[in-house]
Each structure stands twice: as structure tokens, then as C-alpha cells.
Amino acid sequence: MVFSSYSFLLLALPFLIVVYILAPEKLRNAILLLFSLGFYAWGGMKYLVVMLLSIAINYIFGIAIDRSNNMGMYVSRIVLAVSICFNLLLLGYYKYTDFLIETINNITEYSIPIRNIVLPIGISFYTFQSMSYLIDVYRGTIKLQRNPFKLALYISLFPQLIAGPIVRYTDIAREIDNRELSKKNFEDGIFRFSVGLSKKVLIANFIGEYARCAFGLRPGEISLVSAWLGAISFTMQIYYDFSGYSDMAIGLGRMFGFHFCENFNYPYISKSITEFWRRWHMSLSSWFRDYVYIPLGGNRKGIGRQIINILIVWVLTGLWHGASWNFVLWGFYYAGLLIIEKLLSKSVKLHWSVSRTLTVFLIIIGWIIFQTNDINHTGMYLRALLDITTNNRLFAQQITRFIREYGLVLVVAIVGATPVVKNTVEKTGVLRIQGVRVILFLLMMGASLARIVVSSYNPFIYFRF
Amino acid sequence: MVDMSKLSKARNGKRMAKYRAYRIKKNMKKELPFCTIIYCILTIVIALISFVKPYTDYSAFENRILSHIQRPTFDGVMTGTWFGEFETANLDQIIGRNVFIEINSRTLEFFGKREINSIIVSNNNDCLLQNSNEITDYDWMFIDNAVNDSFINRLCSVKEITDSYNGQLYYLNIYPRESFLYNKYPYINDDIIKYNDEREALMLNEISQKSIEVVDTSDMFKEHYDEYLYFYTDHHYTQKGAYYSYLKLLNAINDNNPEKDRLIFPSWEDMNYVRIDKPFMGSLIQQIGDTQYVDADYLEYALPYDYPGDYDRYEFGGISDLPLVRNEEISEYGWFMNGDNGNTVIKTFRPELPNILIIGYSFTDALELLSIYNFNEMHSIDPRRIEFDIYDYIKKVKCDYVVIQGECEF
Numbered sequence: 001m002v003f004s005s006y007s008f009l010l011l012a013l014p015f016l017i018v019v020y021i022l023a024p025e026k027l028r029n030a031i032l033l034l035f036s037l038g039f040y041a042w043g044g045m046k047y048l049v050v051m052l053l054s055i056a057i058n059y060i061f062g063i064a065i066d067r068s069n070n071m072g073m074y075v076s077r078i079v080l081a082v083s084i085c086f087n088l089l090l091l092g093y094y095k096y097t098d099f100l101i102e103t104i105n106n107i108t109e110y111s112i113p114i115r116n117i118v119l120p121i122g123i124s125f126y127t128f129q130s131m132s133y134l135i136d137v138y139r140g141t142i143k144l145q146r147n148p149f150k151l152a153l154y155i156s157l158f159p160q161l162i163a164g165p166i167v168r169y170t171d172i173a174r175e176i177d178n179r180e181l182s183k184k185n186f187e188d189g190i191f192r193f194s195v196g197l198s199k200k201v202l203i204a205n206f207i208g209e210y211a212r213c214a215f216g217l218r219p220g221e222i223s224l225v226s227a228w229l230g231a232i233s234f235t236m237q238i239y240y241d242f243s244g245y246s247d248m249a250i251g252l253g254r255m256f257g258f259h260f261c262e263n264f265n266y267p268y269i270s271k272s273i274t275e276f277w278r279r280w281h282m283s284l285s286s287w288f289r290d291y292v293y294i295p296l297g298g299n300r301k302g303i304g305r306q307i308i309n310i311l312i313v314w315v316l317t318g319l320w321h322g323a324s325w326n327f328v329l330w331g332f333y334y335a336g337l338l339i340i341e342k343l344l345s346k347s348v349k350l351h352w353s354v355s356r357t358l359t360v361f362l363i364i365i366g367w368i369i370f371q372t373n374d375i376n377h378t379g380m381y382l383r384a385l386l387d388i389t390t391n392n393r394l395f396a397q398q399i400t401r402f403i404r405e406y407g408l409v410l411v412v413a414i415v416g417a418t419p420v421v422k423n424t425v426e427k428t429g430v431l432r433i434q435g436v437r438v439i440l441f442l443l444m445m446g447a448s449l450a451r452i453v454v455s456s457y458n459p460f461i462y463f464r465f
Numbered sequence: 466m467v468d469m470s471k472l473s474k475a476r477n478g479k480r481m482a483k484y485r486a487y488r489i490k491k492n493m494k495k496e497l498p499f500c501t502i503i504y505c506i507l508t509i510v511i512a513l514i515s516f517v518k519p520y521t522d523y524s525a526f527e528n529r530i531l532s533h534i535q536r537p538t539f540d541g542v543m544t545g546t547w548f549g550e551f552e553t554a555n556l557d558q559i560i561g562r563n564v565f566i567e568i569n570s571r572t573l574e575f576f577g578k579r580e581i582n583s584i585i586v587s588n589n590n591d592c593l594l595q596n597s598n599e600i601t602d603y604d605w606m607f608i609d610n611a612v613n614d615s616f617i618n619r620l621c622s623v624k625e626i627t628d629s630y631n632g633q634l635y636y637l638n639i640y641p642r643e644s645f646l647y648n649k650y651p652y653i654n655d656d657i658i659k660y661n662d663e664r665e666a667l668m669l670n671e672i673s674q675k676s677i678e679v680v681d682t683s684d685m686f687k688e689h690y691d692e693y694l695y696f697y698t699d700h701h702y703t704q705k706g707a708y709y710s711y712l713k714l715l716n717a718i719n720d721n722n723p724e725k726d727r728l729i730f731p732s733w734e735d736m737n738y739v740r741i742d743k744p745f746m747g748s749l750i751q752q753i754g755d756t757q758y759v760d761a762d763y764l765e766y767a768l769p770y771d772y773p774g775d776y777d778r779y780e781f782g783g784i785s786d787l788p789l790v791r792n793e794e795i796s797e798y799g800w801f802m803n804g805d806n807g808n809t810v811i812k813t814f815r816p817e818l819p820n821i822l823i824i825g826y827s828f829t830d831a832l833e834l835l836s837i838y839n840f841n842e843m844h845s846i847d848p849r850r851i852e853f854d855i856y857d858y859i860k861k862v863k864c865d866y867v868v869i870q871g872e873c874e875f
Binding site: 186187438441455 | 545572
């Protein structure tokens with residue numbers, strides 16, 4: 001189930017709110033767990049089995065690691081290694097088997113049949129959450145969760161199950177046992193949810209139409225203007241799509257008393273790529289930092305080792321995003337940029353305006369690598385960015401058309417991607433006035449729901465005549 | 466020296482800020498969670514009414530069958546496909562669906578969006594135009610594949626048959642809508658108009674070279690460019706557009722058959738003119754789902770005063786009581802001949818007149834209505850809706866004139 005659906009907005013969520021409020025405190029975890037499993041099963045029951053299996057085995061691994069901690073370092077390391085291997089194999093089987101077969105077929109003369117394995121939704125997120133739990137148990141930074149239902153609730157908690165943020169057990173361990181049911185939490189949470197829903201449905205989907213069109217063009221069809229506008233549109237689409245989903249998750253968590261970590265902090269105002277990755281998908285960046293980069297030695301073992309560590313982390317980050325060589329290339333791209341920044345940071349100082357512009361430019365190029373289908377498509381698209389052969393008339397037509405169709409939403413998107421709105425709202429305190437909040441909430445929810453209803457609007461004009 | 470008055474002001478300021486924060490906190494504790502309450506009440510009421518109300522089967526506004534909630538199947542639940550269908554059915558059956566569609570249109574309007582589902586709303590906001598302007602650079606598409614060889618081969622096959630029994634074949638080319646409404650597009654891409662015109666010229670030339678009679682309506686449409694020949698909110702021409710096309714066809718038939726009685730059709734002014742007051746639902750409105758354009762068009766038709774009233778109608782060979790002009794709450798292009806039909810025959814019991822067979826898609830509906838006036842038997846075929854062989858049919862009915870409109874597949 002996704003948040004931006006009829007089933008969730010009009011059936012599941014209101015039902016859950018009512019039941020959760022009316023239920024005695026002791027039953028609230030059980031209600032949330034059952035709801036989360038149902039929420040996940042909505043995408044297909046057979047994927048629920050995979051997740052339940054993952055939860056059960058990770059529960060057992062957690063106990064084993066905890067016990068092995070008393071048996072000496074090597075034993076506990078072996079148990080941890082086995083548990084991590086299990087999780088990586090599970091993720092690898094569903095996510096990378098076909099990719100691996102395709103690659104083998106391409107570089108050898110074999111023609112191994114593709115398995116067409118369907119990726120269970122959210123598996124990348126809940127696998128990483130499980131691994132962070134096991135590693136933290138091994139490190140002794142958290143207490144073992146002996147109640148399997150509470151561990152199941154942590155891993156399957158519906159707000160962050162499908163698209164993050166990647167919540168660490170340590171962040172919500174206390175709230176699983178004891179959290180507050182309050183009017184303020186509900187009110188703040190549902191408002192945050194509506195903001196996220198609007199970001200996704202009203203801005204990301206809207207401007208994404210142009211991006212989809214531009215990235216779907218074939219060689220020869222794409223011009224300089226449509227290539228640039230498509231890239232800018234996608235840059236905005238992916239931010240509003242992903243940060244909108246994170247807002248919805250954080251808002252939903254808040255409604256039920258959980259305080260999830262923030263996942264985005266205005267990434268497009270960054271003055272460097274390093275800063276960008278501190279502001280973009282923060283839960284994933286910090287996960288890789290804490291569980292891969294620092295254990296590999298981070299920057300403590302000299303510049304050569306640091307460069308290797310950065311490369312390892314970014315190839316893994318790329319692969320985490322998807323099973324395609326484009327994502328590997330995307331990982332290398334960011335690894336390269338971060339290494340260059342590390343090497344030049346002390347010797348080169350740029351004016352903030354230059355560094356911000358340069359950073360945004362590099363981010364846009366990164367999204368092109370991310371969004372294109374394969375390396376050839378990436379090359380074609382990047383060449384189109386430099387194609388100055390477009391005639392002036394077409395240039396003017398395409399610019400005019402884009403400004404008229406998408407200009408306003410792009411301006412809204414750009415302004416919203418900076419802290420200007422947030423600062424203004426906080427300064428004026430306008431959202432503290434309940435009437436304003438309610439009206440804004442109704443407008444956002446009404447417009448979003450209308451967009452969702454229209455998504456099934458698929459007229460067939462030759463049906464009757 | 467410390468300025469005592471400033472210090473005192475600063476302290477007062479801090480106290481006031483603290484007090485304000487305290488008041489806000491206190492008020493918030495008192496406040497009810499209105500957003501949550503409103504959300505729960507509204508969603509539960511909408512979901513309940515949508516669930517309890519009888520199913521709506523058909524949406525006239527969207528011109529499609531709405532889906533129903535199906536019983537879950539084991540496979541559907543395991544693979545998740547049932548849940549997808551459940552979602553679609555709920556969205557289709559939601560109470561006030563048209564209101565949501567309307568809200569969506571207003572939202573798009575707020576953002577200044579003029580293109581919805583590939584339909585562009587024109588500059589003056591009073592009409593809709595079919596999209597002819599992708600973001601594509603059209604330079605790439607010239608013009609190697611302009612001639613539709615397989616269609617020309619089909620035309621030649623039909624010509625062989627009509628020649629075999631001394632019938633005549635006409636290819637009727639209707640001037641395209643994009644070209645006719647050219648100056649109303651908000652940001653026209655000249656290349657596509659140029660491409661359309663050049664391609665059309667190449668195609669017609671190729672057909673002529675096969676000794677097939679081409680009836681090209683372009684000049685007629687250009688001559689009457691200020692008249693209401695194409696709907697703004699529908700991709701078809703109006704009955705008046707069909708009327709001019711039909712005159713052009715009759716002229717071609719008369720010119721090719723000087724030895725026969727001329728086929729005469731009255732002028733537009735000398736006919737029984739009917740303008741329908743009911744709202745017109747064009748195909749393009751149905752695609753963008755915006756009711757504000759319902760009044761942008763109207764449906765009109767004109768028939769000669771001595772239009773044959775005595776006729777038999779057959780559908781696929783069986784007698785039919787379908788009307789020639791439908792009469793329903795909402796008017797649409799499908800009014801003529803009761804919409805697209807696979808195989809219609811109208812017999813008017815006037816054996817002295819010739820017979821005609823019209824083959825084509827929906828543009829022929831309005832044409833068929835007019836042709837009943839001049840022909841004893843009017844046969845029509847919509848190739849999308851038949852399973853029999855068109856060539857066999859032509860051999861069987863041996864109509865004097867066979868007209869093929871547009872590059873239809875058969």
C-alpha cells in the first residue's frame with residue numbers, strides 16, 4: 001500500500017486513528033503491528049512471508065549475537081558475520097540475481113535465463129534496519145529486544161517501511177515501550193503528513209510529467225532545451241517525491257508517538273557535494289557512514305585508504321539504489337566528486353555563489369546518470385545538454401511552452417527547496433493560528449485527493465462512437 | 466557603562482517572549498486537534514457513502530465503463546493484483562467523483578497548466594485543441610516514412626474489385642483539424658503543420674498515380690476557414706464540415722459521370738436546420754475532464770426538407786430500429802447515425818438512384834447521414850468493428866461508388 005492511495009487515505013488511516021485512540025494503552029503496539037503487517041500485505045501476501053521470515057531470523061540472530069558477546073570476540077564476530085551474510089543474501093537474491101545473470105550473459109557466451117524475480121517492496125529499507133539492529137547489539141550500544149513482537153514492530157513499522165527514513169532501533173527503542181498519545185502529536189503529525197502528500201502529489205508528480213517526457217525522448221528527438229529542462233524538472237521531482245514521502249512517514253510516526261529522524265535538510269542549497277550528502281537522504285548517508293565507512297577506517301588511516309573507503313561506500317550506495325550499471329556509475333561519479341573535494345578543499349576557496357551554482361550543476365548531472373536507462377542513454381542525454389545546433393525558433397517555442405505549462409510550479413518548487421518558506425512561517429507564526437492551519441490542511445488534502453482520484457481517469461474516446 | 470534602560474527593555478523583551486511561548490503552549494493544550502477530527506470525519510463519511518451507494522456503471526462525463534469491486538481471489542491476494550483492482554474500483558466509485566475531477570481541474574488551472582492528458586487549452590480559454598506539439602524536435606522525423614505503402618496497396622486491391630464490375634473508387638481526404646485550427650494553438654510547432662501538409666501532399670500524389678480518384682477537401686476548408694467546420698472540444702469536424710466534404714465528393718462523382726443525372730444537394734441555407742440545445746460533450750473534454758468547456762461547442766445539423774423519411778435500416782444484415790440521429794441528455798459527435806457501427810445499410814426504396822459504400826472511421830458518421838439523400842442504398846463499414854472480409858463485401862454488394870475516407874486499416 002502506498003500513502004498516496006484511496007485505500008490508505010480513506011480506509012486504512014482513518015480506521016487506524018480511531019481504533020488506536022479508542023484502544024487501551026496495552027494493545028496499541030499490537031494494533032500498530034497488525035496494521036503494519038496488513039499495510040505490507042496489501043502489495044501481495046507472498047512478500048509478507050519474506051518479511052516475516054526476515055524478522056524471525058533476525059530476532060534469533062539478535063539473541064545469538066547477544067549471547068556470543070560473552071563468549072569472546074571471535075565467536076561474536078562470526079555470529080555477526082553470518083547474520084549480516086543472511087541479510088545481504090536475502091537482499092541480493094531479490095534485488096541483484098537478475099542483474100548478475102544479465103551481466104554474466106553480457107560478458108560471457110552463456111545465456112542463463114533471466115529469473116524475472118519481483119523485488120519485494122521496501123526490502124532495501126527493512127534489511128538495512130535489521131542489519132543496523134544486529135550490529136548495534138553486537139557493539140553493545142543497544143539492549144537486546146527480547147520481545148519478538150516489539151522487534152517485529154520496529155522492523156515493520158508502517159510509516160517508514162516502504163521508503164524510509166531508515167530508522168535506527170536506538171532512535172525509537174524507548175518509544176516502542178513508552179510513548180505519549182497526545183492531541184499535539186496527532187495535529188502536528190497529520191499536518192506534516194498533508195505537507196508531504198502535497199509535495200509528492202501536487203509538485204513531484206506534476207513537474208515529473210515533463211521529466212518523464214524528456215527522459216523518454218530518443219536520439220535525434222531531444223534538443224538542448226528539452227534536455228536541460230528535463231534534467232531540472234527531474235532534479236525537482238526526485239526531491240519533492242522522496243522528501244514528500246519522508247515527510248509523510250515522519251508525520252505518521254509523530255501521530256502515533258514516534259519521533260523519526262529527519263531525512264532531508266534543504267539539500268539543494270549546499271555549497272559542496274559533501275554538504276549535499278549531509279542534507280540528502282540523511283538516514284542512508286549516516287547508515288553507510290556508521291556501519292561501513294567508519295568500520296573500514298574512515299579517514300583515520302591516511303588519504304589513500306580514505307579514497308578506497310569512499311569508493312567502496314559509494315559503489316555500495318549506488319547499488320543500494322538499484323541493480324543497474326547506471327547506479328554503479330552514479331556511485332563512482334559521487335565518489336570521484338567527493339575525493340576531488342577532499343583533495344582540493346584546503347587549497348581552493350570559491351565564493352559561496354559560485355560553489356552553490358557549481359554544486360547544483362553537479363547534482364543535476366548526477367541525476368541524469370541516475371535517471372537514464374543505460375550507459376548509452378546517459379551518453380546521449382549528456383551530449384544533448386551541449387547540443388547548440390537547436391534552431392532559435394524551436395528554442396523559443398520550447399522555452400515558452402515550458403514556462404507556461406510548468407513555470408509556476410517550478411518557481412514554487414525552487415522556493416520550497418530553500419528554507420525561505422520555513423523561516424517565514426516560523427517568523428510570522430502564521431501556522432500557530434489554528435484557523436489558518438485547518439484551511440491550509442483542507443486545501444492540501446482536497447487538492448491531493450482530487451489528483452489521486454483523477455489518476456484512474458482514463459477516458460477511452462473510441463468506446464462508443 | 467551599561468545603559469540601564471536598554472537592559473531593562475531587553476529583560477522585559479525576554480520576559481514577554483517567554484510569556485508568549487507559555488501562552489501559545491497553554492492554548493495549544495486547550496485546542497482540539499481539528500485537522501485530525503475533520504480528516505477522520507470526512508474520510509469515513511466519504512468512504513461509507515461510496516461503499517453503501519449503488520454502483521455507477523458508466524460515466525458519461527468520462528465516456529467509459531467504471532470498474533466495480535471484485536471478489537478477492539487466492540492468486541489475486543497472493544500476488545497483489547486484486548489490491549490494485551480494488552484501488553481502481555474505489556477511485557471509480559467514490560462519491561462525488563466528478564467534483565474531485567473538477568477540483569483537480571481548478572488546481573491545474575491555478576498552476577497555469579494548459580495541457581492536460583496531451584490536450585492543450587487554447588489562448589483565449591474558450592476552446593480545447595488536440596495536442597500537436599510534443600517537446601520533440603521535429604527535424605528528425607522528415608519524411609522518409611510519409612507514404613503508407615500498405616494502405617495504398619489495399620486501395621489498389623479495392624480498385625481492382627470496383628473496376629471488375631464497373632464501379633468507381635474515391636479516396637476522400639479530410640483537411641486535418643490541426644491545420645484548420647492552426648492559429649488558435651497557444652504555442653504551435655510549425656514543423657508539425659509543415660510535416661502534416663507535406664506528408665499529405667506526398668500521399669495524395671502517390672494515390673493519384675495509381676489512377677485512384679482523390680477527393681481532397683483542403684481547398685474547401687481553406688475557403689471557409691472562418692466558418693464552424695471543426696469542433697473546438699472534439700476531434701471531429703462539425704456537420705457543416707461534413708457537408709462541405711460531401712459537396713466536394715458529389716462534385717467529383719458528377720464530374721466523372723457527365724452522362725448520368727447530376728447528384729444535387731441543397732445549400733446549407735435551404736435545409737431544415739436544427740441546433741441542439743443540450744450540452745455538447747466533446748471527446749477532448751472527456752479526455753481532460755474539465756466541465757467548464759462544455760458550453761464551448763454546440764451540435765447542429767441540417768437535412769434537406771425532402772430528406773427520405775421512408776427507409777429500412779440494417780445492422781450486420783439484420784433489421785434495426787436505431788435512429789439516424791440519436792437524442793440523449795448529453796449531445797456528442799456520436800449522435801450521427803447513432804455512433805460508429807460496424808456495418809450499416811440504409812435502403813430508401815428509390816431504385817432509380819445509385820448505391821454507395823462508405824468505408825472509414827467515425828468521420829464518416831456525419832457523411833453517411835447526408836449521403837442517404839442522394840443514394841438508393843447507403844452501405845457503411847467501420848473497419849474497426851467488423852470481422853468479415855471487406856473485399857468480399859464489396860464484391861457482394863457491387864455499389865456504384867465506393868468511398869474510402871482516411872487511412873483506415875482493413
